[in-house]
Amino acid sequence: MMGKVVAPLAALAPVAAAMGQDKGATVAVSVPTVWHFLGYPFEAGSMIAGVCACLAVRFYVVQTDRKAHRWTVDVPVSALTLLFTAGMVISQRPEPLGALMTGTGIGALGAGIISVALSWLQRPGAIGAGLTTIAKAWLRQSSGPTPPEN
Numbered sequence: 001m002m003g004k005v006v007a008p009l010a011a012l013a014p015v016a017a018a019m020g021q022d023k024g025a026t027v028a029v030s031v032p033t034v035w036h037f038l039g040y041p042f043e044a045g046s047m048i049a050g051v052c053a054c055l056a057v058r059f060y061v062v063q064t065d066r067k068a069h070r071w072t073v074d075v076p077v078s079a080l081t082l083l084f085t086a087g088m089v090i091s092q093r094p095e096p097l098g099a100l101m102t103g104t105g106i107g108a109l110g111a112g113i114i115s116v117a118l119s120w121l122q123r124p125g126a127i128g129a130g131l132t133t134i135a136k137a138w139l140r141q142s143s144g145p146t147p148p149e150n
Contacts, residue, residue, distance in 0.1 A: 042090045050099035054085040057107030077111050084113060114139060 033044040058078040062070070085103045088094075094102060106113070118135055 037086075037090065040090045042093060043096075045096045046094055046099035047086065047089050049096040050085045050089045050094075050103035051082060053100045053103030054081050054107035057104050058082075058110070061108070061110060073111070077113075080113055081107050081110060 032046075034041050035044045035047065036042075055078075058074070058081060062074050062078070085106045088102050088106065089099050092098075092102070109116075114135070118139075121135065
């Protein structure tokens, strides 16, 4: 009989000792994980959110705008949008929601990024006279000839 009473009390001894050491509730502060790329720090969660949003929008655009051999344009444009999204997240360091919106917007802009870059290069005082000519030639080449309709 004595063993039945002592065994549960012996089991409670470590719990009571641990409770006696507890000085009170502690508040843990969460700190975002910071990654570095080429020396530039950015929050990992924001980068993941922005890049995933950009990929999702580009996938949606590619699936809704199916044309023959369109992948030769979609792959470089998708890579460009991902790079712009990553650059914006690194330079602006937004919260995850802001990164989602940035990735979605840049992914939806798609090939429009090239038009924006061209207009930026053509602004007065830009070094873009030669670069604009090169970019326009690249755009004409990348669009390629349209296939004949039957």
